[in-house]
Amino acid sequence: MIPYGRQQITEDDINAVVKVLHSDFLTQGPVVPMFEKAVAKYCNSMEAIAVNSATSALHIACLSLNVGKDDIVWTTPITFLATANCARYCGAKVDFVDIDPDTFNISINCLDVKLRVAKVNGELPKVLIVTHMCGQPCEMEQIAHLSKKYGFKV
Numbered sequence: 001m002i003p004y005g006r007q008q009i010t011e012d013d014i015n016a017v018v019k020v021l022h023s024d025f026l027t028q029g030p031v032v033p034m035f036e037k038a039v040a041k042y043c044n045s046m047e048a049i050a051v052n053s054a055t056s057a058l059h060i061a062c063l064s065l066n067v068g069k070d071d072i073v074w075t076t077p078i079t080f081l082a083t084a085n086c087a088r089y090c091g092a093k094v095d096f097v098d099i100d101p102d103t104f105n106i107s108i109n110c111l112d113v114k115l116r117v118a119k120v121n122g123e124l125p126k127v128l129i130v131t132h133m134c135g136q137p138c139e140m141e142q143i144a145h146l147s148k149k150y151g152f153k154v
Contacts, residue, residue, distance in 0.1 A: 061086070073092045076129075078104055079131045108143070
């Protein structure tokens, strides 16, 4: 197996999990709101909501953007299946934007060309779901510029 990332788990992390395992609640217990507040603070956000998986989080994100039947969602072909499935759960069509072979993230050039063609064909995406391969960020400023130009959400 080719390793592509390593987790950083501390003794404090392990102790926190063990404490929950020994408690009366594995889910929906008092630790959940504490965790949500900690995540919100870390992300400088007013709110954070814990869910059971990244799949659920992506699905909720699509629902919050009113993704539905006849909508188009684009993403990268190099990701977990959940990245595309979250849009399919909402009834949307999914298509893929090719990657940059140097970063393995969405290629800005391919995205730009695909958007121009989609505009002519009346098939612009409602949403673009990006993933940051192995923690390497996509070119978000350029993606944000294209988002404003073509009207899709990121």
